[in-house]
Amino acid sequence: MTDANSDPAKPVGGVPIWLEDFAYDAACGIPFVAMITIAAFMILGLVLRSARTGQSVYAVGGNPVAAKAVGISVGRVTILAYSASGFFAALAGIYLTCRTGTGDPRVGNAMTLASIVPVVMGGTMLGGGVGTVFGTAIGLALVSVLGNVLNYMNVTTFVQWVVQVIVILAAVSIYVARSRKL
Numbered sequence: 001m002t003d004a005n006s007d008p009a010k011p012v013g014g015v016p017i018w019l020e021d022f023a024y025d026a027a028c029g030i031p032f033v034a035m036i037t038i039a040a041f042m043i044l045g046l047v048l049r050s051a052r053t054g055q056s057v058y059a060v061g062g063n064p065v066a067a068k069a070v071g072i073s074v075g076r077v078t079i080l081a082y083s084a085s086g087f088f089a090a091l092a093g094i095y096l097t098c099r100t101g102t103g104d105p106r107v108g109n110a111m112t113l114a115s116i117v118p119v120v121m122g123g124t125m126l127g128g129g130v131g132t133v134f135g136t137a138i139g140l141a142l143v144s145v146l147g148n149v150l151n152y153m154n155v156t157t158f159v160q161w162v163v164q165v166i167v168i169l170a171a172v173s174i175y176v177a178r179s180r181k182l
Contacts, residue, residue, distance in 0.1 A: 015101055023098035033095060040088070045133035057081055062129025110157070117164045118143045120171045143167070 025032050048054035059067040060077045068074045093108070100107050116126075122139030124131025146167070150160050 015097055015103065019098045020101050023095060036091075040091075041133055041137050044084075048133060053077070053080065058129055060128075113161060113164055113168075114143070114147075117168055120168050123171075123175065125175065 022032065027035070048057060056067065056072045056077045057080070059070070059072055060074050060081070064074045064078075067077070096108055096111075097103055118139035119131070119136050120126065120139070121142055122131065122135030122137070124136060143164075146163070147160065150163065155163075
């Protein structure tokens with residue numbers, strides 16, 4: 001006979017109640033998480049559009065050989081981009097931990113596809129060099145509305161994933177067709 005607490009599929013541990021409260025708290029009717037997300041989008045958008053480092057990220061993403069030829073430190077920019085990505089992934093992980101109240105590492109597995117869809121819908125090329133933070137924000141808004149509508153209609157999670165894949169394929173097809181015209 002095994003103890004219920006020794007089940008490897010059952011998450012163990014928890015988070016302090018104040019962390020769970022933070023995930024749901026709001027100021028003036030606006031959730032803290034929405035404020036943090038908007039601030040992060042605005043800061044990142046300004047950096048990518050206005051700062052030399054942001055422009056270097058686009059150059060390295062578009063063509064690292066050409067970027068190196070014009071004097072951009074490809075290694076430095078790559079490390080910076082991966083560091084920023086890790087920072088924002090950590091923020092998302094902390095938020096998810098606050099929302100679920102547990103530190104189970106498998107909780108986010110189902111969100112892998114859902115995290116790519118808004119980026120692709122927003123016009124970002126996964127190969128690099130093309131895309132904007134504003135486009136990703138618009139893609140996020142569209143995917144959120146689509147998800148809410150599908151949930152409201154009681155559509156199963158599997159069908160929602162299929163819809164997300166169809167949306168990705170449509171967005172990529174539109175991007176490819178637009179690229180060929182250019």
